[in-house]
Amino acid sequence: MDYLKRSWTVVNLDAIAHNVRAVQALLSPRCQLMGVVKADAYGHGDKFVADRLVQLGINWFGVSNLEEAASLRRQGIFHPILIFGVTPPEYAKLLNELNLTQTIFSLEYARRLQEAAVDAGVDIGVHIKVDTGMSRLGFVLGNGFGPESMEEIVQVRGLSRLHADGIYTHFACADELGGDSVAYTRMQYSLFRKTLEQLEKRDIHFALRHCCNSAGTVNYPEMHLDMVRPGIVLYGLSPSPDCVGKIDLRPAMELYSTIAQVKRIPAGTPVSYGRCYTTHRETAVATVAIGYADGYERELSNKARVLVRGQLAGVIGRVCMDQLMLDVTHIPGVREGDLVTIVGEDGGRRLTFDEMAQLSGTIAYEKVCLIGKRVPRIYRRDGKDVGIVDYIRHQHEDTRF
Numbered sequence: 001m002d003y004l005k006r007s008w009t010v011v012n013l014d015a016i017a018h019n020v021r022a023v024q025a026l027l028s029p030r031c032q033l034m035g036v037v038k039a040d041a042y043g044h045g046d047k048f049v050a051d052r053l054v055q056l057g058i059n060w061f062g063v064s065n066l067e068e069a070a071s072l073r074r075q076g077i078f079h080p081i082l083i084f085g086v087t088p089p090e091y092a093k094l095l096n097e098l099n100l101t102q103t104i105f106s107l108e109y110a111r112r113l114q115e116a117a118v119d120a121g122v123d124i125g126v127h128i129k130v131d132t133g134m135s136r137l138g139f140v141l142g143n144g145f146g147p148e149s150m151e152e153i154v155q156v157r158g159l160s161r162l163h164a165d166g167i168y169t170h171f172a173c174a175d176e177l178g179g180d181s182v183a184y185t186r187m188q189y190s191l192f193r194k195t196l197e198q199l200e201k202r203d204i205h206f207a208l209r210h211c212c213n214s215a216g217t218v219n220y221p222e223m224h225l226d227m228v229r230p231g232i233v234l235y236g237l238s239p240s241p242d243c244v245g246k247i248d249l250r251p252a253m254e255l256y257s258t259i260a261q262v263k264r265i266p267a268g269t270p271v272s273y274g275r276c277y278t279t280h281r282e283t284a285v286a287t288v289a290i291g292y293a294d295g296y297e298r299e300l301s302n303k304a305r306v307l308v309r310g311q312l313a314g315v316i317g318r319v320c321m322d323q324l325m326l327d328v329t330h331i332p333g334v335r336e337g338d339l340v341t342i343v344g345e346d347g348g349r350r351l352t353f354d355e356m357a358q359l360s361g362t363i364a365y366e367k368v369c370l371i372g373k374r375v376p377r378i379y380r381r382d383g384k385d386v387g388i389v390d391y392i393r394h395q396h397e398d399t400r401f
Contacts, residue, residue: 003376003388007257007290010344011044013052013381015250019234020056022247023217031224034060034082034210036231038068043295043368044235044253045377045389047075053234054079062229066091066100073098082127082166085137089116096122101166105129105137107152110159117161127166127208128153130195132188134172141191150198157204166208167196168229175215175240185216189223215239218246237353237364251352253368254344255375257290259308260323262334271325272317277302279316284329286313288340291322295370296342299360306340309333310347 024033035058041049050061050072061081063069069081082101089112095102096117104110104126117124130149131138139149157164169192173181192211199205210227212220217228218239236251238244264284271277271285286308292298301318306326313326328334343351353364373391380386 003378003390005258007255007294007342008376008378009044009371010254010256010378010380011048012250012252012254013048013379013386015236015252016044016049016052016234017056018248018250019236019252020053020058022249023228023230023233024057026217026221026247027224027228030226032059032208032227034058034062034227034229035234036062036213036229037072038062038064038084038231039369040068042232042235042365043371045379046071047389048377048379048387049234050075050077060227062231066094069100070094070098080125084129087113089113092116092124093120093122095124096120099125101125101127103127103129103137104156104162104164105131106139107155110156110162114159114161123161123163126156126162126164127168128156128164128206130167130169130192132169132191132195133184134170134188136170138169141195146191146195150195153199154202154204165206166210166227167199167206168208168210171211171213171216174213174219175243177219177242185220189220213239215243218243232365235368237368251343253353253371255342255371256344257288257340257342259286259334259336259338259340260289261287261336262328270317272301272320274318277317281329283316283327284331284334285316286326286328286334286338286340288324288326289322290340290342291320291324293321294372294375295367296324297360297370300356303359304356305351306342307344307346307349307351308338308340310349312349 035053037046037050040046061079063083064085066087069083084103087102092113102124129138131140139153141149171185171188174185208227209225210229212223212228214230214233216223217230232239233249236249264282267279267281269279290296296319298319300315304315305312308328309331311331313328315324316327317325343353353367357364357367377389378385
């Protein structure tokens with residue numbers, strides 16, 4: 001498959017299929033599964049991931065914004081799509097044309113969207129978002145705001161152009177099982193269920209009630225309701241250490257680069273910007289064709305390790321925009337063009353996004369989302385490369401369909 005072998009990822013579609021089936025095994029037959037593919041499928045590439053999810057029986061898709069939803073529609077995904085974030089009301093007609101479902105998080109926003117829908121002569125499907133403790137988008141239910149929000153939700157249901165067949169909330173700490181986090185999650189769920197009961201007493205019903213993200217899906221099966229919204233677990237990454245071992249996951253993405261040059265420098269030689277690393281002996285330095293513009297963060301300078309010829313090699317000096325340097329003195333025969341495994345397996349050793357995230361004080365979610373758009377995504381299924389997304393070339397090639 002033709003792509004520039006500078007830095008690239010391999011996305012294993014078989015791993016994604018395994019993860020989806022692992023999630024499906026947790027669900028009751030009546031519970032639907034929304035595949036969350038926001039942020040370009042968490043950096044994995046929305047086209048090929050979404051195509052595979054459709055084949056695996058995904059019922060819905062979840063995205064952050066209108067642009068992401070439109071991308072799926074352009075690429076032939078016609079399943080229901082829920083937009084989690086705000087869409088400016090002036091795009092009401094486009095929401096209708098693309099058959100998208102918009103989140104409603106306040107009465108004011110609902111009224112503005114209703115007015116725009118009336119002006120455009122269209123109807124819009126919506127899901128109502130309630131805030132049970134995340135303090136992000138949503139009608140606030142706790143701390144005395146419940147009755148007011150309840151009345152506002154009733155008013156939203158009366159808006160003629162907005163058709164609400166769903167209602168949902170989002171857990172703040174379902175991935176944490178220590179301290180009072182379990183109690184907090186149970187409080188959020190209880191508040192959500194009480195809200196539903198009160199609305200039902202007023203003859204307001206919703207076909208789809210959902211609250212479980214990846215961690216909720218794994219840790220709280222009793223809270224699945226009508227649909228779950230897994231994201232990170234579909235890509236084989238655990239939401240947190242508290243979820244490890246509760247579901248069998250296979251990481252879908254591997255990240256590779258190549259060695260551009262190998263040279264020897266004497267002891268006492270500074271390496272890279274700021275001279276924050278100085279060799280203490282004669283050193284074989286390998287320059288690797290990946291940097292922070294590709295998503296390999298500067299924070300990993302002098303901390304991270306990669307695999308070269310099956311052996312660990314440490315990053316020395318500051319990570320640059322387009323390149324980084326390794327100490328390969330202890331690895332015989334390293335030469336220009338050699339494969340560098342950033343995340344993945346080589347020689348029986350494996351490096352993960354979780355390990356990389358720990359070094360820079362963040363989470364694996366962020367790492368995969370930060371993989372740059374100049375890094376091609378290569379898609380593998382049944383041991384064969386079946387497609388490529390090359391953002392620089394602005395093209396999609398698919399050898400299967």
